[in-house]
Amino acid sequence: MSEPHASPATPPRARLLVVDDDADMLRLLSMRLGAAGYQVSAVGSAEAALSQLDVERPQLVLSDVRLPGKDGLALFDEIRTRHPSLPVILLTAHGTIPDAVEATSRGVFTYLTKPYDAKELLEKIAQALALGAPASAHPQANEAWRSEIVSRSNRMADLLAEARLVAQSDASVLLRGDSGAGKELLAHAIHRASPRAAKPFIAVNCGAIPEALLESELFGHVKGAFTDAVANHKGLFQAADGGTLLLDEIGDMPPALQVKLLRVLQERAVRPLGSSQSLPVDVRIISATHRDLEAAMATGQFREDLYYRLNVVTLTLPTLAERREDIALLANHFLSKLAAKYGKRSSGFAPEALKALTMAAWPGNVRQLYNVVEQVCALSTTPLVSLALVQRALRTPSVEVLSFTDARQRFERAYLVDLLKMTDGNVADAARLAQRNRTEFYRLLQKHALTPGVFKSEAGNSAASDPVADS
Numbered sequence: 001m002s003e004p005h006a007s008p009a010t011p012p013r014a015r016l017l018v019v020d021d022d023a024d025m026l027r028l029l030s031m032r033l034g035a036a037g038y039q040v041s042a043v044g045s046a047e048a049a050l051s052q053l054d055v056e057r058p059q060l061v062l063s064d065v066r067l068p069g070k071d072g073l074a075l076f077d078e079i080r081t082r083h084p085s086l087p088v089i090l091l092t093a094h095g096t097i098p099d100a101v102e103a104t105s106r107g108v109f110t111y112l113t114k115p116y117d118a119k120e121l122l123e124k125i126a127q128a129l130a131l132g133a134p135a136s137a138h139p140q141a142n143e144a145w146r147s148e149i150v151s152r153s154n155r156m157a158d159l160l161a162e163a164r165l166v167a168q169s170d171a172s173v174l175l176r177g178d179s180g181a182g183k184e185l186l187a188h189a190i191h192r193a194s195p196r197a198a199k200p201f202i203a204v205n206c207g208a209i210p211e212a213l214l215e216s217e218l219f220g221h222v223k224g225a226f227t228d229a230v231a232n233h234k235g236l237f238q239a240a241d242g243g244t245l246l247l248d249e250i251g252d253m254p255p256a257l258q259v260k261l262l263r264v265l266q267e268r269a270v271r272p273l274g275s276s277q278s279l280p281v282d283v284r285i286i287s288a289t290h291r292d293l294e295a296a297m298a299t300g301q302f303r304e305d306l307y308y309r310l311n312v313v314t315l316t317l318p319t320l321a322e323r324r325e326d327i328a329l330l331a332n333h334f335l336s337k338l339a340a341k342y343g344k345r346s347s348g349f350a351p352e353a354l355k356a357l358t359m360a361a362w363p364g365n366v367r368q369l370y371n372v373v374e375q376v377c378a379l380s381t382t383p384l385v386s387l388a389l390v391q392r393a394l395r396t397p398s399v400e401v402l403s404f405t406d407a408r409q410r411f412e413r414a415y416l417v418d419l420l421k422m423t424d425g426n427v428a429d430a431a432r433l434a435q436r437n438r439t440e441f442y443r444l445l446q447k448h449a450l451t452p453g454v455f456k457s458e459a460g461n462s463a464a465s466d467p468v469a470d471s
Contacts, residue, residue, distance in 0.1 A: 014129050016033055018043075057154050063091065085161045091116060150333045172287070173286045174288070201240070206249050208249070220270065224274060241283060262303065320366055350384050356387055376390055413450075
């Protein structure tokens with residue numbers, strides 16, 4: 001078997017999840033992939049792999065087909081359901097080749113037979129990674145496109161992976177999500193990840209501009225088109241030429257303008273108000289809404305033909321309540337920025353204050369969190385933000401903290417994952433929150449193949465990269 005060499009196509013420090021119940025094979029794969037420049041998390045079962053995916057999202061999964069419990073094909077089916085854009089490569093013995101061939105028809109990136117050729121393995125991994133995240137000569141460039149989006153949530157990681165893929169095309173994108181969830185930030189990130197990044201990104205709120213002005217804002221006008229048209233005015237479509245135009249709150253666009261927008265999208269040209277001549281435009285359209293467009297179509301408030309023009313790819317942002325592991329991260333990030341803005345000395349939130357933020361309902365999502373942090377920062381007279389200040393700023397009911405028994409009946413494993421994320425992998429704190437002793441809590445973690453160390457932001461990475469750490 002030839003010795004591996006780092007492929008020039010290898011993305012910088014891509015993270016791989018390797019699954020094999022043979023400890024020697026697991027150790028060998030981890031060493032060779034690590035030597036090729038990858039970060040490797042290694043586990044010995046499909047169940048442990050799914051647990052690992054709850055902690056961190058790799059760029060690729062490499063799994064043996066034959067595993068105890070769930071086999072590699074069942075693992076692939078679970079991954080395809082949870083993370084449809086995550087590539088999977090299977091390692092198979094000759095006896096399971098028919099199964100592996102069938103799996104490739106269902107979406108497995110490829111399969112390799114044992115004993116595998118190391119050079120071929122590295123080539124296949126590089127090819128799979130290149131489809132999801134093109135390599136960059138500068139490692140920082142791989143993350144710069146999404147630098148404004150602060151998250152450690154696996155749900156957000158999956159969304160961003162899909163956004164990165166769609167950014168490479170010119171397909172129209174419809175962003176769905178509640179108000180304040182971050183749709184404009186995601187639209188800007190898609191623009192920065194696209195070939196249009198050097199051209200303008202322009203956002204317009206279709207619900208905030210009166211109907212009489214919106215047409216002129218979008219398409220422009222010529223001098224004399226109406227009473228106040230004292231000069232030619234270039235519309236936002238022309239201003240965004242070569243770049244990206246975000247049509248925010250597209251569901252609030254008046255029906256008459258929907259017809260004109262559809263014509264622009266079909267003809268890829270705009271006709272300014274008062275002009276008889278159409279002007280070609282090259283614009284990538286991203287639209288966003290918190291409204292139910294299907295219901296609006298049913299009542300005739302939104303055109304079906306326009307909907308299908310805009311909705312080539314749909315990306316849905318989770319609410320802040322659906323990504324609670326991000327709340328503390330976002331709160332501290334906002335506090336750091338706002339403390340600098342207001343000239344305040346800040347050392348963070350008191351533990352009780354951070355817990356109150358984590359358990360709040362957040363109907364206004366990330367925008368509401370920012371406003372709350374801005375208020376407590378402006379009013380704080382001490383470096384440490386107190387619980388009282390946070391409670392005053394929230395003025396909303398908190399989410400009920402579930403007892404361990406109720407949580408186990410609903411979804412025991414998800415409850416344990418959330419606790420470990422909230423406590424950064426501290427078992428004593430997690431057990432205290434669950435109202436269980438440490439011995440019993442460790443048994444529950446073992447039952448669900450959860451390793452506390454991988455939930456630690458720093459220590460978790462090194463522990464997860466040790467193929468024998470979980471054995």
